[in-house]
Amino acid sequence: MHQAAWYDALPPQWTIAVSENGWTTDKIGLVWLQTVFNKHTKARTVGQYRLLILDGHGSHATPEFDRFCLDNAIITLCMPPHSSHLLQPLDVGCFSPLKRAYGHQVEICMQLGRNHIDKLDFLEAFKPARAAALSSSNICSGFAAAGLVPHNSERVLSHLQFKLQTPTPPASETVIAARQTPKTPYTVAQLAREYTTIKGLLERRSKSPPSPTEQALKRVVKGCQMAMHNAAFLASKIKDLRAMSVRQKRKREAPRSYIASGGVLTAEEGQERVKRARIADEAVLDKYV
Template identity: 55%
Template sequence: LKRLYGRQIEGYMRNGINHIDKQDFLKAYYTARTETMNSANIHSSFAATGLVPYNPERVLSKLHTQLRTPTPPLAMATEQGPWVPETPYNTAQLKLQSKAIKDYIKRRTTSPPSPADLALNQLVKGCQMAMNSAVLLAEENKQLRAENERQKKKRAKRRSYIATGGVLTVQEGLNLSQVANIQLESGVANQEATVQTRAPRTCSLCRSQSHTARTCPTKQVSN
C-alpha cells in the first residue's frame, strides 16, 4: 500500500503538482488501496504466513537458506520467420530492419566493416533514441492532459460551508442543511409565482383606459 501510494504521488509530481490537498490524497489513497486490497493479495498473504490453509512449515522452512539449482530457460518452440524489410514503427522492428540491411551488405562484400556500416549503426542508434523519446513524450503528454482536466473539474466544483468556526454537532448540521433546502425551494417557488403582466391599454391623449387614441372623443371634437 505504501509503495503504490508513493507511486501515485510521484505521478502527481511528474505532472507538476507539488501540493497534495484532501481531494488529491483521497483519490491517490483510494486508487492504491483498490489495487492492493484485492482477493488475490489477501489469499496469497494468508497462504504465505501459513494461516489459511494452516501450514506452519511453510514459514519455518524459510528460516534456513537452501541452495537451489536454477531452472534452465525453455527453448522457444518456434522461431520467427525472416524479417521482410519495411518501414519500422518501433525499436524492435528497427533492429530487425538494421539486421536485414547488414545481411544484405555482407552478402555483397566480405570486406571488414566499412565506414558505411559505422554510419548505419549510428543512424540506427539515433532512430532508437528518437522513437523512445517520442513514446515517453506521448505518455507524459497524456498524463498532463488527464491531470489538467481533473484539476479543471475540481476547480469548477462549488463549495458550500455550513459553519465558519467552533464545534458543530450532527443535529445542528442537519438543521442548517434543512434550512438551506427550504430557502432554496422557496426561492424557486417565488420565481415561478412571479409572472409579468401586461399593462392595460391607455389613451395617450386623455389617459383613459376605456378607449385608445384612435377612438378618443377629444380627438374627434378637435377635428
C-alpha cells in the first residue's frame, strides 16, 4: 500500500514501488528499466548504444527485459558472481559513501532517542544521504575505478594480484613506554586520578613548580574544557530532541491515508493523488458543514 505521507517533499522524479514481501520482482525490474533507466538516460546517449551493467539478478534475465533492451539499443553487461565489489561502478564508487551518509542520518535519529526506523523515516534519511553520496565526482570515480571510463583493465586486474609484505617488527621498549604516557582525562575517574597525581607533585615541589606539575595542571585544565564542551553538546542535543519530539507528535496525530494498493508510482503521480484525495476529503466536509 502506498501511503500519502511518503510523498511529502519527495523529488518529483523519484519512483516508489511496493511488493508483497518487500523484494523486487520481475515486473518491478521491467518497470524500472522502462520508466527510470530508459527515461533518464535516453536523452544523454553518446552514440547509438547505452550500457547497462547488471549483477545477474533474476529480474534482469526475463524475456521482456531482454526484448526491451534489444528494441532500445541497450547493451546489457552481466557481471560474474561475487565480482560486483570490483566491477560494478555503484559498488566501487557510490554505495560505500551512501552507506556512510545514510548511517550518519540514522545515527542522528538514534541520538535523538529513536530506536526504530520506519518507511517514512527511511525516506527522510535517504534523501540527504543520496544527495551527499551520489555526486558527479563519486559516480565518475566509480566508473574509473571499475576500469570502464576511461577503459583500463589494470584497475581491476591489479586487485587480483597477491603481494608479499614484510611483517611489521615488534614495537621497541621506547615506543611501549610512550604508549603508557598519561593522557588527557575523559571521565570523572580519570580526572580524579590526575588530581591525585597533582596533589602528590605539589607536596614534593620545591620553590618553583617542576615540569611534571605543569604538565599535570595542563591536563586537568584540558579535561575541564572537555566537560564544558560536553555540556554545550548536551544542550544542543536537548534542543534537537525537543524538535524531534514535535515532529513525532505531528506524525502520530496525522491520519494514515493510502493512495494506492500496490504497483509503482512516481513521486509526481503520488503527490497528485494526495492532492486529489485532500480535495475530495474537503468536499465531503463542506457537504456536512
